[in-house]
Each structure stands twice: as structure tokens, then as C-alpha cells.
Amino acid sequence: MAEASLARVTKRFGETLAVDNADLTVANGEFMVLLGPTGAGKTTLLRLIAGLETPDSGKVTIGGSDVTVLAPAMRDVAFVFQQYSLYPHYTVFENLAFPLRAPGRRMGEQAIRKRVSEIAEMLRIGHKLKNKATQLSGGEMQRVSIGRALVREPNVFLMDEPLSSLDAKLREDLRVELKRIQRDLGATIVYVTHDQLEAMTLADRIGILDKGKLVQVDEPRTIYERPATVYAAQRLGSPQINLLPAGRLGLTPGNANAITAGVRPEDVEVGTPSGFDARVIAVERRGAEMIALLEVDGGQQVHALLDAHRPVGEGASLQIAVRPGAPVWFDGKQQLINA
Amino acid sequence: MTDQTIQRIASDTPDVAPRFVRRVRGLSDRAITWLFIGPTLAILLAINIFPLIWTVYLSFTNYRANQPGREVKWVGTRNYERLLGSEDIWGYLQATAHFVVWTMVLQVLVGFGLALLINRNFRGASFWTTLILIPMMLSPAVVGTFWTYIYQPQTGIFSYIIDFFAGTGAIDMIGSVTLAPWAIIIVDTWMWAPYIMLLCLAGLRSIPDYLYEAAEIDRANALQKFWYITLPRVLPFLMLAVLFRGIENFKMFDMVVELTSGGPGSTTELASINLKREAFEKWRTGFSSAFAIILFVTVFGLGNIYVKALNKVKS
Numbered sequence: 001m002a003e004a005s006l007a008r009v010t011k012r013f014g015e016t017l018a019v020d021n022a023d024l025t026v027a028n029g030e031f032m033v034l035l036g037p038t039g040a041g042k043t044t045l046l047r048l049i050a051g052l053e054t055p056d057s058g059k060v061t062i063g064g065s066d067v068t069v070l071a072p073a074m075r076d077v078a079f080v081f082q083q084y085s086l087y088p089h090y091t092v093f094e095n096l097a098f099p100l101r102a103p104g105r106r107m108g109e110q111a112i113r114k115r116v117s118e119i120a121e122m123l124r125i126g127h128k129l130k131n132k133a134t135q136l137s138g139g140e141m142q143r144v145s146i147g148r149a150l151v152r153e154p155n156v157f158l159m160d161e162p163l164s165s166l167d168a169k170l171r172e173d174l175r176v177e178l179k180r181i182q183r184d185l186g187a188t189i190v191y192v193t194h195d196q197l198e199a200m201t202l203a204d205r206i207g208i209l210d211k212g213k214l215v216q217v218d219e220p221r222t223i224y225e226r227p228a229t230v231y232a233a234q235r236l237g238s239p240q241i242n243l244l245p246a247g248r249l250g251l252t253p254g255n256a257n258a259i260t261a262g263v264r265p266e267d268v269e270v271g272t273p274s275g276f277d278a279r280v281i282a283v284e285r286r287g288a289e290m291i292a293l294l295e296v297d298g299g300q301q302v303h304a305l306l307d308a309h310r311p312v313g314e315g316a317s318l319q320i321a322v323r324p325g326a327p328v329w330f331d332g333k334q335q336l337i338n339a
Numbered sequence: 340m341t342d343q344t345i346q347r348i349a350s351d352t353p354d355v356a357p358r359f360v361r362r363v364r365g366l367s368d369r370a371i372t373w374l375f376i377g378p379t380l381a382i383l384l385a386i387n388i389f390p391l392i393w394t395v396y397l398s399f400t401n402y403r404a405n406q407p408g409r410e411v412k413w414v415g416t417r418n419y420e421r422l423l424g425s426e427d428i429w430g431y432l433q434a435t436a437h438f439v440v441w442t443m444v445l446q447v448l449v450g451f452g453l454a455l456l457i458n459r460n461f462r463g464a465s466f467w468t469t470l471i472l473i474p475m476m477l478s479p480a481v482v483g484t485f486w487t488y489i490y491q492p493q494t495g496i497f498s499y500i501i502d503f504f505a506g507t508g509a510i511d512m513i514g515s516v517t518l519a520p521w522a523i524i525i526v527d528t529w530m531w532a533p534y535i536m537l538l539c540l541a542g543l544r545s546i547p548d549y550l551y552e553a554a555e556i557d558r559a560n561a562l563q564k565f566w567y568i569t570l571p572r573v574l575p576f577l578m579l580a581v582l583f584r585g586i587e588n589f590k591m592f593d594m595v596v597e598l599t600s601g602g603p604g605s606t607t608e609l610a611s612i613n614l615k616r617e618a619f620e621k622w623r624t625g626f627s628s629a630f631a632i633i634l635f636v637t638v639f640g641l642g643n644i645y646v647k648a649l650n651k652v653k654s
Contacts, residue, residue, distance in 0.1 A: 052552050073558040085553035089571040098567070102558035134654075148557070 001188050002063030002155040003028045004049055009058030011044055011212075018044040020212035022058070026156070029186040031179070035199040035235055036209035042192040045209070046158050049190060051075050062155050078149035080159040084141040086133040092144055093129040096120065099152045119147045122181060139170040146174075150181065157189040163198065175201060196236050200224075208232045224264075230334040233262045239291055239303040242268065246329075248300055249276050249322050258329035258337050265291065267326035268304035270312060275321035278302070283314050294320060391635075398629035405622040418629035427605070428613075428630070435610040437520055438527075439588045443581055445528040450535025451577065455569075457536070458543045472537065474530045483597025486526045487513065490598075513599050519607050523595050527588065535580045542576030543569070578649045582642065589638050610634055 005025040011018045019041045026032040034042040047053040048060060051072035060068045067075050078099075086095050096116045100107045107115070120126040123143045128136060133144065142162060149157055163171045163178075179202055182189055193199055199206050200220045207217040208231070216228035220236070227233035233241045242263045246253050251261045269275070270292060278294040281301070285308060292304045292312050304320065306312060329337045366374075398418055402411045422428050453471060457464050474482070489497045492511040501507055512522035546568060554564050592611045595601070601608035601616075614634070618627035 050556060052555075072552070072556045077556060079553060079556045081549045081553060083547065083549060085550050087567045087571070090567070098559070099557040102560075102563070148553075152557075 001028055001186060004062045004156045004188065004190065005060075006045070006048065007059040007061070009048060009055045009060065011048060011053060011055050017212050019048065019055075022212070022214050024207060024214060024217060026188060026190055028188055031182050031189045031191065031202055031204045032207060033199040033203035033205075034190065034192045034207045034209055035194065035196060037194055040209040041212040042194075042209050043160055046160055046190060046192050049156065050077050050079050050158050052079075076155045078152055078154040078157050080145050080149050080157070080162040082161045082164055084138075084145045086141060086144055088132070088134045090133060091129065092120070092125060092131055092133060092136070095133055095144055096147050096151055099148060115151055119151050122150070123147050123177070139166055139174070142166060142174070146178070150185070155188070157187050159189060159191045161193055164193070164195070178202065196238065200236065208235050226328065226336065227262070228336050230260065230262065230330050233328070237264060239265050239305070241265075242302050244300065244302070248298075249296065249302075249320070251322060251327055253329050255329060255337050257331040259332055260330045260334070261327040262330060263302075263322050263327050265303040265305040267323040268294075268302055269321045269323055270294070270304050270306055270310070271318050272321045273319070275319040278318060278320045280312055280314055280316045280318070283312060296320070394628045394631055397625050398632050400625045402625045403622045404624040414625065418626045419633070421626070422629055422633060430605065431608055431610045431613045434520065434606065434608060435589060435591075438524060438591060438609060439585055441524045442527045442531070442588050443585055445524065446532045446535045446584060447577065447581060449528060449532040450580070451539050451573070453532065453536040454539035454543055457540060472533045475533045477530070479530070479594035480597050482526060482530055483594040486598055490522060514603055516603055516606050519599055519603055523598060523607050526594060526598060527591070530594070531584055534584065535577070538576045538580040539573055542573035546572045575649065575653045578645075578652060582645055582649065585645075586638060586642060589634075
């Protein structure tokens, strides 16, 4: 395992600026998640580390050595693609053994057998080793893909939305497993996703990407509580953070530049004895909790996250307030104001 | 049109529609099915199935199509016995097998090779694709005729080029007993390798890049990438192309007749060329019917075995 870093890396595809002057250092044994919507440049960033793309400018280092112009094979990284990149005509065993048999890495047959069965057990596909890759279910195929990365103990694991093609239940299972395996192996992982839940649960640190720029790189909790920009604030949390103009709901900024307040839905208190009049427009029940969409006078809409047993029904009129100290403030350029 | 007329039409219309619907509904699903299938089935029976059965019948007789008044005698399996006992017939079948096997081998190599080149997407790749596809679009008779000029020992370019590089002197591809079978193989390969290329290209284009990228990261070399990714993915397409071309070449007639007329001697007399001679020059209709049946059974049998193999590869 090793650390990996990008230093002022830029990559264009024709007119499109895919990665814009990105600085990122992933520490040894760290689980880094790159989060952003489609087209934000997450995958390009990952492919730059892998060597599948060459940067227009900037430097890529892995384990302290400059690999900017090195071919993927020479970087000793493992890549898990969004689609299962298996050799369909070969068995699970052969697929898993393939990276170990590659030229320049030649391992003894005995050692290969041992390593493959270890990894297969870890991923719970030990009983499928003799099956052909095409006879597996989607979840099993993606496990084999991940397994193919794991057999090798590479410098860095790069994963491009590896769970996005799976159904919800499987995604949840594999997510937990992946985190466990990462801890057990002490693996350095760079993981790309657009799913904020995956990012929150897996990451040691999250890198938020917007149009090729790294907006914020921080621990999930920090980004959630102190987002560097409005964009970063909107990437984490479901339902999204409420953005309210200064002055609304009695929100008064301590700073003259502050014009927008970000209030998390769980910080909106509903049914308070005093506060602001609001009407419940819609209620969404999620099981343990519920989301209420409220309208304050003046047409401002606010989401609130409440316990499921709260007696709030659609059409009800009640009073709401924002928990004191909860709001984060942004200036005219949508940047966080440090209070 | 007055308002009354319009009203009358309006009130009449709903009556017309249900009556029509009722009549159509009167036909059962089964009847409608037959209404659709019937004509096709009738034509198929008339021009496909009936002649086949009639040929089977004729193959057991001494019928001659140029002597309609002659009494037709049932000769049992005598035609088949004579066919299978004839060394000439085995010679024609051997020539056919030689032709089919070698054209397929060469066309697969050339076609697949071209496909791999074109798939590199260099500048002007589509222009070259079009150019390469031209031979396939020509009429076989035309191809046969102009290759006789190319093969011409004194003035033809083929002989000139071979002589220029190998110093063999003038070579007569069509006149030589040993070279003539290869002459037709070369022309067929020139003409149809593009077809194999086209289908291989379809296969190559269907392979997603990330498979190669994954292999790249796993440190696979070019040979491994070909063996583990390219070949398995293209094989179904390739096998399908070989099936089509193999069946066509088993029945090869026009191009070879134009080029060599089966000669010299009978070295390039393929089964279907001999069949035509027996049927429409010697007018031995019964005998040639038996030959046709043997050819049909052979192609059908081999084709079926091949399709089984193809399905296995696909799964």
C-alpha cells in the first residue's frame, strides 16, 4: 500500500475542462471518496491516477515516485470498473488468478491457488470458483471484479462506482463488506460515486467535485457541518440543506457579508410554542422518520426532518423555528463564512 | 351540406362501425393466423418443398428431362450406388472440400486481420473500408472474367508480380494442374475476405474499451488481450460469417465457371459445376438428382453440426 497524490493536475477533452487544477493527496491506508454529479470529473480524476489518461499539466505521484507519464501496468494500481470487466469465457478462479499470472508478476501455481481462495472466501464467492463468469448473478460478478483487484495487493485501489449497477439490498451488503475489507487490509482506496450515502458511510475523507474543481476535501462530518460552499452543502444530506435568505425565520447574520443561511432539515423545529407561522404542504414518511415540506408566509419553502410519530398532517398550520446556532452562513460568492 | 344531413351522417356512423367490427370479430384467432400464414406457406410448398420431394423421387428413376416422352423407370438405389462408387464424383467432392476449407482458412485470416487493422480507427479508415468492400459487391461472373486477364501468363499483372519478386518466369495459374485450384481460392478470398472483415468488425466494435483497460491495469500483454478478450468476443461473429460463406462456397459455381470452366482437366470442377454438366449437358436427370440430394444432405448435416458448435460458443 502507498499514498497517491495529484499536484495541480489539469485535463481537457477538446473544449471541455474535465479536471481543473486539482490538488489531492490520499494518505496510505485512507479511504478517499470522490463525490459529485455526472460530468463533475470524478472518473477522469480516477483515470488520471490509474494512468488511463495522461494529464495536460501537473504531476501524479504514487508511493512518492512520479508516475505522470508511466503506463497503467507500471503503476501497480488496481481498478474496479462500473461494469463487470470479467473474461466471460473463463471460470471465476481463472478470472481471479489472471492478474497474478500476468507477465512480470509470475507467482507459483500453489501461491496463486492459496491467494485466490483467500480472497474468494473474503468476498463469499469461494463456492463459485469453478463457475464460468457468465453463470454468475450481477452481485457475484461485481464481487469477482472487486476480487480481481484485491488479489494483487497493489499500491492503490481505484474504484469507479463499483456498486452502482447492483440492486439496493446488494449494494448495502457490499458496502459494509468493502469497508470491512479495507480496514482489514489497510488498503488505500480512491472511490468514485455520486451516491452521498455511500460517500458518508465509506469515506475517511470525501472530495467534493464541481465542474472539474475540487471544492472541498474533508472528513464527512466536517463537510456536513461546515461545508465550504453552497454546492458542497447540497451534496451531502437528504433531504437537501435548506437555503434561506438572511432575515427569514428570524435568521440574523453576525457578518455583514452573509446573505444566505444553510439550515439542515433536522435543525428545523416544528410545533414550537412560539416562532413563525407555517403550513404543511406535504409529508413523506420514511419509516423511522418523516420529511415535512413547509411553507412559511412569503412563499418560502422549508424541509424539516421529524420523528415518524409526530402528529403532523398535510394542510396543518403550526409554528416553526430554527434551532439556535444551527445555521451556517454563505456570502455572495456562495462561500462559507467562518464565524 | 345542411345541418340535417350532417346530423344524419353522424347518427348513422356509429351503426356502421360496430357492424364491421362484428364481422372481423367473427373470425377466430386461428382463422386469422391461417389467413396470414397461408399464402406464404402455399408459395413455399410450391417452389421449395415440392421440388425437393420431386427431386428425391427423380433420384430413384432413370428420368431424362430432354426426353419427355420416354418411359420413366424406377431404378431403386442404382443412381446412388453409381455415384458413391464413382472415383470421378469423389474427385469433384474432394476439389470442393479443398476449395471450401482453404477459402475459409484464408478468408478468416485475411478478413480478421483487416478488421483488426480497420478497427484501429486511423485517419481515412472509413474510406479504406469502402474500398475494401468493393470486390464483394461485384458480380461473380465479372470477377471471374477479369481475373482471367489478371492471371494471363504473358500479359497479366499477377504473373508479372510473382515473376518480378520470385523470378519464376511466366506462370500460368489457370492452365496449370497444380496451380488452378489455388487460382480459384485466391480469387474467392480476394472477393469475400471483406465480408468476413465486415462481420468481424461488428464483433470488434461491440467490445467495450474498459475490458482492455482492465486488462492493461492487470498487466496483460497484447497476446493475452487478444486471447482473453478479443477472440472470445469476436468468435460468434466470425463463426457466423464462416457458416454463410462455407455454405455459399460449397455450392460455388459462377465465378469458377467463368475463370476456369472446371479445368484444366477436371482439377477445378467443383461438385456443383459437375452437377450442372450431368443435369443440363448430359441430361441425366435422375442421376444428377441423386447427386443433388447427396450434396444437400452433406451441407445440411455439416451445417447443423456447425450451428450446434456456434450456439455453444455463444453461450
